[in-house]
Amino acid sequence: MDRQDLLQGSTLTAQRRQREKEQRYQSILQAAQHLFCERGYPNTKIQDIAKAAEVAVGTVYFYFRNKEDLLLQLMDAIALNIRSILGQAFQSGKTPIERFENAGRTFFQEFCLAHPYQLIILLRESVGITPEVEARRRSIFERLNQDVTSAIQEVMGEFGISNGFAAEVISVAIGGMMEKVAYQYLIWQDRSSEMDTITKEALAFIRGGLLSVLNNITQAEAGR
Amino acid sequence: MDRQDLLQGSTLTAQRRQREKEQRYQSILQAAQHLFCERGYPNTKIQDIAKAAEVAVGTVYFYFRNKEDLLLQLMDAIALNIRSILGQAFQSGKTPIERFENAGRTFFQEFCLAHPYQLIILLRESVGITPEVEARRRSIFERLNQDVTSAIQEVMGEFGISNGFAAEVISVAIGGMMEKVAYQYLIWQDRSSEMDTITKEALAFIRGGLLSVLNNITQAEAGR
Amino acid sequence: MDRQDLLQGSTLTAQRRQREKEQRYQSILQAAQHLFCERGYPNTKIQDIAKAAEVAVGTVYFYFRNKEDLLLQLMDAIALNIRSILGQAFQSGKTPIERFENAGRTFFQEFCLAHPYQLIILLRESVGITPEVEARRRSIFERLNQDVTSAIQEVMGEFGISNGFAAEVISVAIGGMMEKVAYQYLIWQDRSSEMDTITKEALAFIRGGLLSVLNNITQAEAGR
Amino acid sequence: MDRQDLLQGSTLTAQRRQREKEQRYQSILQAAQHLFCERGYPNTKIQDIAKAAEVAVGTVYFYFRNKEDLLLQLMDAIALNIRSILGQAFQSGKTPIERFENAGRTFFQEFCLAHPYQLIILLRESVGITPEVEARRRSIFERLNQDVTSAIQEVMGEFGISNGFAAEVISVAIGGMMEKVAYQYLIWQDRSSEMDTITKEALAFIRGGLLSVLNNITQAEAGR
């Protein structure tokens, strides 16, 4: 065994270790997500998470500062995922309004239906836990809100108008709609098989509201 | 002192005692509401509530089965209040759409702005506490939803159409919107001074969405 | 209405009141006995006793100093009853040994079978509660023990011997035997229908033991 | 350090840890036994046990599900001990009756005098605590009873007779005698120095009863 081999060996070992570390981190995170959703955050013990992830309690604390940190990192991962999903959707489609609707559809299909646990963490299990968690929730939604607000302003641009405040309020409103529809039909009830129709109804309503607001502003400006 | 007096006397005493009991009950409930909102439900100790209500810990348990029961009864009182407020609003105004908008305005003005703590309990502190609490949350929103769905169907009736499913989904969407706008601008930010404008924007959006949906259905039916 | 009448009236009223007081006292005592046996002393709340006796909590404390006092007075009543029952039995029968056996039979028939709750209080619910309660238990059994020891000494007298110490030990042994047989076949198992046979077996054993001891002593003394 | 060493090393460490765990478990159990006897089960706080065992409260709950479980495991350990002591005694001696008397003597000498705390737990502190504890008590005595019943049947065999029911009742009776004598002279009074004489008197009485019963049955059978 020459030096090169030794180096290679240790490199490979290091790589494997790194991979294993990442896997452990992920398995803990997934176990936590699962249990938080099934039993609720306050009713989930670190003990349980460790058992589900097949590691010792101490190991959880090696990867996460504390229980709250576990939730925060979970939220961050979820936020990353949802933004990545929506980001792509916002780029597909020809017209701004089309892109907008694509994003809406994608939210229900690719996020809510595909990752119900992530939805539950974001809308239920991270609510009212701690000021820190609540702040993270807010900042996540703030960023999503900015994306949507930008999209709305783009649509507005098509109509030759610009109203940042209205765009923001409407963005918040649309966000709330999407959240509540998902909560109602996926968390409270399980109507996942009807999500197609539900999505259509909700998006029709949103498009209607959006266009109507734009037309009114346009007319109002024209009437001046 | 004759028999009548004795009877009256004891009745009056009994009445006063009953009144005092009711007052104690209310003062505990109010203390709980205040602390749940300020510190969060899980961080509020029964001890604290007792101190704030100026009673002993045991007294809290005389009026409420346990901490969860305290929250549940609080939620019920809030649900009663919001339904009473919205119920009146739904009866004012000439046209269905007018009544609908009145209710929306009333929600922000008479409920959210007037009773921010109740808003916080309903939207934040009662989320994800216990299956029981979550079930109560659901049933409260279910009932509100039914009211709004009815109102939407009334509006639909004006247009000579009827679509229960659409009405329900739109009701959920509108509910979510109101909730999120309130959460965003009253709980996360304090923009209570701008609530007038925000309300106007949000209601315009809703009216637009609603009318648009109705026109589309009408046209679709006409086009057949 | 003359003075005599008034006096009579008040006397009668006083009598009635006295009677009612006594009834209340008894109903509380009986409720306590029942609940102590069914749920166990530590699991019985004063609240429950009051409810069962159809009086207010405060009323229980008018008749009894505290929960322990309730148990102590119950024990005293039971001790009174058992001594009265056994006392009569010890006087029936011609020979000492016959009287002795009558008492044994009576214990099972007239006490254990007739008053199972009293048996349970004495043998189970009053055990290991408090030093005071334990002391009362001891003094009750001490007195019973003295009675039995006397009876044994009387039997010994017939044989022309006297051994106080042996009499005492045998008395304790016989007492323990009766207790355990009752506990086994009436509290742990319900073999009340077979108590006749069980009683016979047990009494035969006792008589045998007793006579054997007496003969041995006699022979030993004769052998000197 | 080669592989063998590593293996040995880890094994030794694991063994030592296992031993320490067992020691902690025992020290908690002993502390509980001591305190239950000195203060009574209901008056003993987990806090106190922890302090006496020089561990934290949480450690008690690491080894025992709850306070009741602590008592149950204590009872099991005691039952194991008493059966092992009596089991040996039942095997010493030539004749069945001799073995029987050896067991009786051993009960007083090797169990009651040597382990008074175990006696107190079994006869006083575990009485009337909980249905579960009472059930365990019953099953422990049931098993002891079976042993004694078997021994009696063996004695009967010597006389050429067999009466299972009588054997069982007599076994219960003898058990009750032993218990009560121990309770009276070791728990209520401290006459441990006189236990020799007391044992002799009690065993004479038992032997007398036993032989008398056997003779009677024999005569009765002969008389047929």
Added chain:
DNA sequence: TATGAATGAGAGTTCATTCAT
């Protein structure tokens, strides 16, 4: 006498977190 609302010390139990190995 009788009532029952009010009291509050106290106990069992939990569980996030630590740290020696």
Added chain:
DNA sequence: TATGAATGAACTCTCATTCAT
């Protein structure tokens, strides 16, 4: 890195007892 036994502060809930009416 990983382990898991150990920790102990914290919290909910109980219930015997009191006392103003």
